[in-house]
Amino acid sequence: MRIGAWLCAASAAATMLPQGALADNPHDPTMTPEAIARDRETIRKMNLDQLAYVRQRDARYAGGWQDYAEARPERRLKEADDYGARSQAYAQDLARYREERRRYDREMAQWEQDRAACPTGYDCGY
Known part of the structure; x- marks a missing residue:
């Protein structure tokens, strides 16, 4: 029973492991020069197709941004x-704040003077 469970878990883990791509290896001694040339040409064609796609996509994006810029000057x-x-x-808010801060500093300075002038233990109204 334990062996069967272990085999089941091992086979599940093996199927979930990533496997390498089974691509042709150009250094494989069994590949013929024709197969290597065919692989090289296939890869070259795929790269050129992708380049054409990216250029078309970028041109569409640029056209869209140009249309947006032309359509929205009033915005x-x-x-x-x-x-x-x-x-x-x-x-205006900054100037108002600075004026309020100057007023506050003047009032605090006056309050400090009044507090210092009060005799100890006497209620000066603060």
Whole structure:
């Protein structure tokens, strides 16, 4: 029973292991020069076909981006206007923050002076 289970597990593991591709080896002594030339030509044709496919795909992509750029000039202008508005709002917020920070620092300095001026143990209203 144990041997049967072990054999079953071993055969399942062996079938799940990756196996190398069974491609022709050009250094195989049984291959003829004609077979080597045929393999070389097949690989060359596959590479050229893939190159043509990639060039066509890239041309389609480039055409699509060109169409997008030509069809959306008003969108780019709107995006530039939005950026300018956001930039201006940021500058206004920054100026407002700096003014508020100066006011806060003045009030804190005044508070420190008032606290230091209070006699020890006396409630100065803070």
